[in-house]
Amino acid sequence: QQQVKQSPQSLIVQKGGISIINCAYENTAFDYFPWYQQFPGKGPALLIAIRPDVSEKKEGRFTISFNKSAKQFSLHIMDSQPGDSATYFCAASPTGGGNKLTFGTGTQLKVEL
Amino acid sequence: DTAVSQTPKYLVTQMGNDKSIKCEQNLGHDTMYWYKQDSKKFLKIMFSYNNKELIINETVPNRFSPKSPDKAHLNLHINSLELGDSAVYFCASSHHDQMNTEAFFGQGTRLTVV
Numbered sequence: 762q763q764q765v766k767q768s769p770q771s772l773i774v775q776k777g778g779i780s781i782i783n784c785a786y787e788n789t790a791f792d793y794f795p796w797y798q799q800f801p802g803k804g805p806a807l808l809i810a811i812r813p814d815v816s817e818k819k820e821g822r823f824t825i826s827f828n829k830s831a832k833q834f835s836l837h838i839m840d841s842q843p844g845d846s847a848t849y850f851c852a853a854s855p856t857g858g859g860n861k862l863t864f865g866t867g868t869q870l871k872v873e874l
Numbered sequence: 875d876t877a878v879s880q881t882p883k884y885l886v887t888q889m890g891n892d893k894s895i896k897c898e899q900n901l902g903h904d905t906m907y908w909y910k911q912d913s914k915k916f917l918k919i920m921f922s923y924n925n926k927e928l929i930i931n932e933t934v935p936n937r938f939s940p941k942s943p944d945k946a947h948l949n950l951h952i953n954s955l956e957l958g959d960s961a962v963y964f965c966a967s968s969h970h971d972q973m974n975t976e977a978f979f980g981q982g983t984r985l986t987v988v
Contacts, residue, residue, distance in 0.1 A: 860922070
């Protein structure tokens with residue numbers, strides 16, 4: 762059972778465009794929602810994270826939108842750049858869960874010139 | 875300075891062998907993890923240790939045995955390797971608190987069982 766569902770599986774965006782990746786979760790105990798970025802041959806690295814007490818968080822070109830009632834959250838990458846080409850994972854974990862991250866299935870983003 | 879370091883980066887071995895992957899973190903974190911990333915890039919937690927105590931143990935074959943000699947190290951020993959164990963294994967670390975904090979990942983160990 763996939764507790765965090767992520768879409769799309771792959772995404773091609775033109776340079777300067779907006780990349781949007783969506784995730785949905787089932788476990789209502791989840792209350793921490795990070796996004797990780799992974800480049801080939803590297804480990805995942807935290808990009809941005811949100812807690813359910815806010816509906817949006819922005820850091821530079823990256824924004825998380827969070828809809829608690831729908832149990833959905835999404836990552837928006839504004840002004841996408843070729844250097845953003847990577848695999849993006851949404852994740853979720855519950856408070857007191859030992860920081861156990863449940864990951865989505867990943868989205869391979871390619872930003873073309 | 876590498877925050878979470880794993881060795882080796884690549885490991886090719888035959889079925890039936892026993893192998894170990896080492897992990898060390900210099901971030902002063904009290905919690906360490908092992909994650910497995912399969913060929914479809916799906917990441918799944920295997921184990922978590924807090925201050926050398928096992929706190930998360932997902933449904934992992936008992937051929938996998940983590941060992942934490944101190945809170946800066948978490949090694950993974952795998953007995954009787956099988957073809958299906960081929961994957962990238964990531965070590966990670968974080969502070970263990972009630973509010974969840976960033977987990978820092980190592981570079982990964984690509985294990986290939988032939």
